[in-house]
Amino acid sequence: MKLPQAQVAVLEAASADEQRTIDRIAEAADLKPEAATRAAFELDDAGLLEVTERTTSDVELTEEAERYVEAGLPELRLYEAAVDAGADEDPVQMGQVIGASGLAGDAVDIALSNYARKGYGEIDSGEISADPEADPDADEEATALDALAEGAGAYARETALEDLDNRGLIEQTETVVRSVTLTDDGVTELMAGIETAETVGQVTSEMLTSGEWESVEFAEYNVEADAERVVPGRKHALREMAERVTDALVGMGFQEMQGPHVDADFWINDCLFMPQDHPARNHWDRFALDTPESIDELPTGLADAVESAHREGVGPDGEGYHSPWDLDFAKALALRGHTTSLTARHLSGEAMGDLEPPQRFFSIEKAYRNDTLDATHLLEFFQIEGWVMAEDLSVRDLMGTFTEFYEQFGITDIEFKPHYNPYTEPSFELFGRHPETGEMIEIGNSGIFRPEMLDPLGVDCDVMAWGLALERLFMLATGAEDIRDVHGTLVDLEFLREEEVTY
Incomplete structure (x- = not known):
């Protein structure tokens, strides 16, 4: 029997008495794992090898999760700070609680997004309340994190692992491990002796030029064989x-x-006839800048016209708002x-x-x-x-x-x-x-x-x-x-x- 060199090498590296993984076969045959995999499937189709598969799962904590193992989940830290501030009795200013929690940067957004979701309390109009009946010790995500950190992740609930995965706190990988065993036919052919056939995997320009492609033997490809998953880059949805x-x-x-x-509040709100005492313009609803705090100049004639519209209205029937209008507020910078x-x-x-x-x-x-x-x-x-x-x-x-x-x-x-x-x-x-x-x-x-x-x-x-x-x-x-x-x-x-x- 004649077989391509890769198939011969895989057959000789396989055993009839034990399962050997493709990685082990590839190393023994001096082949790349993908070449050994392709050869193994081709030999499986020919009845000379039996390929078996099993899936293994592995869960690892991300760097963010490791920080939470040490310091606690942001929403739990926020809840503890809220309770300490008395939010389990009456709502407390959110800025006060966030400051006491020690949270900063992205951790604040993460805490706020999970606080109400988990039923620890409510956030409304810049105030935070804490549910006195909530039990942080029963937080499944925190329990699962601790279990994973201690190497006992197998005992974590599946729903908790799914939530941690959605939050990007764990990396779950499933690996397909393939192993091969020689069949009786494979042993028989090895004992009878197998010759290496000279085969070609792909056509080259030299083969086409010389005409060599007409006489060579091409390797067969199993188009149904599993291939490694490749995740290419793509535009965000x-x-x-x-x-x-x-x-x-x-x-x-x-x-x-x-x-x-x-931009200046002038362009964001004043030009839109939005009164300066409108609730949407207070410091809880807008993201103001500290440095710099304001723009230097506004178009003089336009600023005067906008102020007039706010104070007096437009046209014979216009009344305006009769509310305060401050040029410095109009110059204030915000997102x-x-x-x-x-x-x-x-x-x-x-x-x-x-x-x-x-x-x-x-x-x-x-x-x-x-x-x-x-x-x-x-x-x-x-x-x-x-x-x-x-x-x-x-x-x-x-x-x-x-x-x-x-x-x-x-x-x-x-x-x-x-x-x-x-x-x-x-x-x-x-x-x-x-x-x-x-x-x-x-x-x-x-x-x-x-x-x-x-x-x-x-x-x-x-x-x-x-x-x-x-x-x-x-x-x-x-x-x-x-x-x-x-x-x-x-x-x-x-x-x-x-x-x-x-x-």
């Missing part, structure tokens, strides 16, 4: 969705705008809570100079809000900002634009709900039906800009605008039920690797 949104809006005649993530600050910069002429109607602009950029973390909220998110400047725009134009946009993603079940915004009238919230849960979830906010916003910016025609959540669109298009699976500290890497965005 949200980035893919953002690019599809860009294609859709550019196809509808829009052009893209960009602007600063850190933008929405990308409508870009719209204000463009409409005022600050970004590109004066714009003549008709105009269509959009952006897909990050916004930052101090929201309570849940399945549909994170501290940062991508907003699809858009606006149209033209004469005689109506609500029908606004609704028609949304209908055309969402139909490009296969989303036809959308609803409009009247809403209040300081800067638009009329205003509408948009809702879309989740394909898995069937519930209507909020996907955006929209309206026609009010004269109190447009007049100070020097715009004398209609402007309809909207802010849509890219993550919510992603949920409707893919069926994802928890945005924390897509990005954030609890991101599901397998979801990102395998999810296909279809519409």
